[in-house]
Amino acid sequence: MTDLQKRARIIFNPTSGRETLKNKLVDILNVLEQGGYETSIYATTPAENSAQNEARRVAQAGFDLVVAAGGDGTINAVINGIAPLEKRPRLGIIPAGTTNDFARALGIPRDDFVEAARVIANGQTTAMDVGKASNQKLTHYFINIAAGGRLTELTYDVPSDLKTVFGYMAYLMKAVEMLPQARPMDIKVQYDGGSYAGKASMFFLAMTNSVGGLEQAVPNASLSDGKFTMIIVKTGNMVEIMQLIMKVMNGGRHVHDSRIIYQETTHFSVKDNQDKMPINLDGEYGGDAPMDFQNLKEHIEIFSNLKAVADPATQA
Secondary structure, three states: OOOOOEEEEEEEOOOOHHHOHHHHHHHHHHHHHHOOEEEEEEEOOOOOOHHHHHHHHHHHOOOOEEEEEEOHHHHHHHHHHHOOOOOOOEEEEEEOOOOOHHHHHOOOOOOOHHHHHHHHHHOOEEEEEEEEEEOOOOEEEEOOEEEEOHHHHHHHHOOHHHHHHHOHHHHHHHHHHHHHHOOOEEEEEEEOOEEEEEEEOEEEEEOOOOEOOEOOOOOOOOOOOOOEEEEEEOOOOHHHHHHHHHHHHOOOHHHHOOOEEEEEEOEEEEOOOOOOOEEEEOOEEEEEOOEEEEEEEEEEEEEOOHHHHHOHHHHO
16 A cells, blocks of 8 residues: 555445345445555444444544445444544445435435445545434434434334335335324424424424435435424324325425424424433434434535535436
8 A cells, every 4th residue: 555545444234235235345346446545344243333333443543434335324323433533534325225315415326336436436525414412321423314203213113124125115114004103292392593392293303305215305405504404293193294295295395384393403402201202313213302413514524426416306
C-alpha cells in the first residue's frame, strides 16, 4: 500500500439480499480497488452488535471508508458504530435489504450491487444529518426514521426468513394483520415551538422522503437541513388510516389532513404513558419511551448519486 492509498472496510450481512450479495463481493472489491481503496471485508456474525463494533473498530484504526452492505438494519448498526466518534470515516452503502429506504433517498441503485459500489468509487458525497435518540438508559443513532406506536412495530415483528423470501410483501401482510390493533394511545410530545397531548396511533420523525417504501410520505424532506419532519397520526380508525395511506400515495396530500400533525423540528421528546411504547429506529427496536431526539446536522459524509438526489424522478 502506498502512503497515499486509502483504506476501506466492507461490513456485509451475509443473510441480506436473498444471500446473493456474497456472490458479487469480488466485483465490488475490484470496483473499490480501482477507485483507490485498499479494501477488506468483514462478514457480520450473530454476536450482539457485530456490525456496530466492527465499524467503530476500523474507524478508530483510521480507515478512510466504511461500506455498509446489507439492509437498513445493517446500515443502522454501522451508523451507530461511527456516529458517536469525534473523527468519523466516510460511509458507503450497498443496499441489499427489503425496502432500502435510505439508499432510495440517496439515489443509490437498489437492484445492482456493483453499480452501487461504483457510486462510491465515483467519489461524490453528501453531508448527511443523523438522528440521536436517548433516555436515561441508552443512546442510539438513526438516519432514516424514528417512530412510535403499534403499527410502527411491524418492521421488527416480521421474521427475518419471511423478509428474505417474500421481501416487501412480508411487510404488507404484517401491516394488514396489525391494522385492527392500531388503537390510539395517550401521548405527550414536545417539539420546536409546540407540544401535543392527546390520542395518537403513531408518530414519525423522518429524515428522508421515503417511509416504508412510500416516497411521498415526507414530500419536503431534506437530507442535510438539520431538521426532522414530524408526523403525528391522531386517528386509530382502520378505514381512516387506509384513507391517509391513499393520500400519501396520491401526491402526499396527507400533510394537510386534520388527522395529521405535520411539522419540521430540530428536537422532539415523547413522554412516558400508560401503554408501553417501543421506539422504532430505522426499522429496529430502539428502546422504550420516554425518549428525546436531536438532529445532528450534516454529521456523516456519505457517498451518493448527486444527480439522482437532485432529480427525485430518477429514484423511482
